[in-house]
Amino acid sequence: PGTAAELFGIEAERTALRPTAPGEARRALLRRLGPGSPLLPIAARALVGCALAGYASAAVGVGRPYWAIVTAASLYQANVTLSWNRALQRTLGNLVGVLVFAAVLPVTRSGPLALIGFCLFFSFAAEALITRNYWLGSVAVTPMALLVLEYAGSHPAGELIGDRVLDTVIGAAAGILTAMLVTNRRAAGRVETALAATELARAHAVQTLAAPGSSPAALEAARRGLTGCLVELRDADDTAAGEWWQRDLPQEEVLAAEQAGHRTLAATAIRQGLIAPAPENGAV
Template sequence: MGKHAKPSGKSAHRAPGSVVRARPLPVRSAVRLRRPVDIWHKPALSAVAALAIPDLTLWALGRLDLILYTSAGAMCALYAHGLPYAARARTLPWVVLGMVASLGIALTAASLITSTALLVGCASLVAAVHKVVCDATRIGPPGNIILTFVTTSAFFVPQHPGQVPPHMALALGAGALAWLVCMAPALIRPQGPERIVVARALEAAAGLLRTDAGTDEERVGVPHARHATAAAVNAAWHTLFLVPVRTPAKAAARAGLERLLVRAESALGGTGRGSEASAEDGSRDARFAGAEADRLGGWARELRSGRPLPEVALSAAQAEELAGIAAEDPGPRRPAPGQPRGVRAVLARLAPGSPLLPIGARVAAGCVLAGWASMAVGVGHPYWAVVTAASIYQANTTLSWQRALQRTLGNLLGLLLYTALLPLMHLGPLAMIALALACQLGAEAGITRNYWLGSVCVTPMALLLTEFGSRVPATTLIADRWIDTVVGAAVGLVCCVLVTNRRAADRIEVALGRVAAAEAVAFRLLSAGPASGADDARDIGWARDPLAGCLVELREAVEVAAGEWWQRALPQERIAHAEQRGHRALAGLVRRLSAPTLAA
């Protein structure tokens, strides 16, 4: 399924591990602009509000030298915008506590350690912890980079032990303000996050139907569209069942979104147009798919606009499944019973043998070597090299190469922008605050289109924060930043290439085993005949959910492993076969629940 599932010829028949191949590193795709993420403005405006209040307060008090500490807490407002408000209220305090704890470690080290080389080592270890913990918790954008950016800077701020507690208190207070800012939209649109995630699933399903009903050339994209729809529906179920239903009104609201999501999921059960179908049948199927796609797209627009939820018709089995879930327990269906959740799931992802551990080793080695290399060439801000090295490490070598290229290009253009803004900075502190906030807004607007575009605004913002603490000649700042960027990116990439992640291919074997087990359960239910009641409908739902999640996990594992430049050949034929059987079983389960679907 998809471009990664093509048979690899003779190599596909060789024993795993007997063939090693090198993957070329792309350039053009690294700088190509994408469509912006639909909710980019939410974290952007939240961060601006959370930063502006303490910044203006410190300006009024004449203590702009403390802006680093308040910024540490305020930047937590960038996190958790994809979560429903109840889950966001629980998640953001952990982000704030993680930021404050990391800041405390950095400031304590700065007050006790005089060796710059040792501080670089400490900062590198903390950066590695940030990376693996953020990946294990799947906190989402902006991931580890904000934590690492703030914490690494704090390692090199002159500090006395007695100053550490009040500075941590400033960060904690700003973090509490960030929590209030991120929760404030709940007063206006309490269902906003879950509406958006269901709308995404509806739009993905509409895209699948249109692709499947298109021409033969367009239908080449059906496997990709099917995977995108399965991933969107899977993410939507995860999000919906984070929503508590403590009142009848909330239960009814979530039930309405569930019905829409079930209708979107029905697109995965489409049979497609077989080669033996007549032209008349194909035309009729295409018209039906087009009408259903238009209907799903219309519902998505209604969800995004905040209009009342539309009435959605479901099959008897789908209605019984949802009724059974509501009557039995409003808790999450995903993951399936017996699978770890919460802290246990995070610890399981960090267990020995985890594919995250080599990535953590890359970060630690790359950051410390980049910082020491920066010191060797005489740069006065080695922490910028550490942050650069930490920021480029992604899930595999190819993505890390792309991020290094993007960061280098973005920082170069950002230094040009900083130079152009120098006359405005000389207007005074208020002008500097306004520029920093504008850069924050621009960074969030651009980073979802491409990382390099966001870096154009991040670079002057970082330099402005440096200026608040102590004045440094602009030429020195610009030169140090450029040298640190090049050194950090180059050393980081070398470590990325040398510290290979062979466990990425092992993750595929684990995912294949999980898909096979979920398929076996699904085919056993399919062979038992149609669902005849609420219990059977619930069993089919329990079988469908793990299978969909396993297929998404398998595709993610393949894409991660395919981006490692030096490793054994992937079992492409096994992957293709597993995905084909898995999606066939998933379609059968969905059809069993959705047929016959009542007309909307």
């Protein structure tokens, strides 16, 4: 029963997250960009990392420093661990993509139709792969970006390949170095704050459920408040777990709060008639 209630609570949480009013998604985005937002450390990393990558690439004398800036900007995820994984994927994908470019370049210079055909192929492959497997998507993006330059005229293959490799390495190095140096010291504190808020929201929801004369508006407010706290708690814990050099996180407390919160959320949603309990037939 406890597991089933938690699953119902998760479903109720996902239902509440779906935008229901026009402009709700835009207002949520603006709130995430306000003062004290957990996105601010990521924005700081992107600003410093992109600037460092651009300056370093220009100092080395690479002809296209904007490639290094794009590489650095593409690395930043919710925490350092995810950014490190993205850096490895981006670097590997670009290096393999350079080899693919070197292999198809002679064919593309045989005529404009061949150039157009390969550009369309790599564009389709990039769109199809980038959201499923980032490093494979990068393999397709790299030759496409290099082949696009051929529309303005032929360029020395060695120059294009050298610039792409150098910019990739410089951008990835500058990006991940910045991610490690610009620390997110507030990540653990955000988990503790979210944990306390979840406990308060759950206690309020339990009191609302226990009151015999609770109005539908009160139940809705309690459900939405608990849903928001559970979402914030999960997001905060996932982010903090991937930050390096953080103090120990209260993982057991977070797990217990989520389980209890989902059970309470399920009870509230069932009371409102938003979800129906599973039939008692022994099925899991």
